[in-house]
Amino acid sequence: MNHNNITNSNIRQKNELFNKSWIKKNNLLYDESVEIDKFKNKCISKIDSSPMCVVWLKNIDRLLNLIPKYYDLKNYHFIDVGCGSGISTIYFKKNYKFKTYSGVDFEKIFIEYGEINKKNSSTDDIRFSIEDVTYLRLQDQPYFLFLFNPFGLKTIKSLIKNNLQNLKNSNSIIGYVNDLHINHFTDYDVQIIRDDFYNISFIGF
Numbered sequence: 001m002n003h004n005n006i007t008n009s010n011i012r013q014k015n016e017l018f019n020k021s022w023i024k025k026n027n028l029l030y031d032e033s034v035e036i037d038k039f040k041n042k043c044i045s046k047i048d049s050s051p052m053c054v055v056w057l058k059n060i061d062r063l064l065n066l067i068p069k070y071y072d073l074k075n076y077h078f079i080d081v082g083c084g085s086g087i088s089t090i091y092f093k094k095n096y097k098f099k100t101y102s103g104v105d106f107e108k109i110f111i112e113y114g115e116i117n118k119k120n121s122s123t124d125d126i127r128f129s130i131e132d133v134t135y136l137r138l139q140d141q142p143y144f145l146f147l148f149n150p151f152g153l154k155t156i157k158s159l160i161k162n163n164l165q166n167l168k169n170s171n172s173i174i175g176y177v178n179d180l181h182i183n184h185f186t187d188y189d190v191q192i193i194r195d196d197f198y199n200i201s202f203i204g205f
């Protein structure tokens with residue numbers, strides 16, 4: 001999968017090298033050969049899914065740099081929405097302070113990888129679970145939802161529609177990397193701060 005529209009091969013190499021060495025240093029498994037047949041059970045949310053790919057971890061740092069300083073992330077519950085094998089979740093846990101950490105993905109195999117990665121990297125206090133985000137219902141508390149282009153507009157719409165009131169009440173945040181559907185968010189009364197070069201958005205509800 002392409003991470004963004006960046007064509008400069010130096011930039012791509014640097015980001016990919018950083019991923020490789022961080023993944024290695026933390027003893028994480030990343031099996032790119034796991035193929036998911038999304039047409040197998042014709043579930044609509046599976047057809048809307050993006051293929052598994054690990055985010056450029058440096059884009060997580062770029063995302064965090066977009067967040068206005070008056071947000072105190074220690075009060076926020078972090079969820080990696082479409083966490084895959086949990087590498088992005090573990091990067092957040094090791095580098096940024098949130099109140100709690102979880103990762104959800106509807107592919108059992110990725111959640112199994114997530115559990116192995118958690119153990120291999122001696123990371124504790126992350127809750128991985130098998131869940132279809134189409135049906136996710138957030139509680140009335142502040143969330144930081146991390147999305148690395150996990151799915152198409154259909155699933156984004158149901159995630160927001162099902163949770164809009166709670167997201168607003170709690171001043172929750174979406175951090176959206178490779179933000180293909182960012183235009184959809186202009187339909188809501190939200191603050192958007194965007195890195196147009198890397199296609200990364202902070203969305204404040």
Ligand SMILES: C[S@@+](CC[C@H](N)C(=O)[O-])C[C@H]1O[C@@H](n2cnc3c(N)ncnc32)[C@H](O)[C@@H]1O
Binds near residue numbers: 046131
């Ligand atoms: C591009 S990968 C990102 C993985 C991870 N965040 C990372 O950076 O390493 C997107 C993930 O979203 C998951 N996904 C797609 N649609 C989903 C849905 N409706 N519910 C839960 N997970 C979903 C896919 O299975 C895939 O693992």
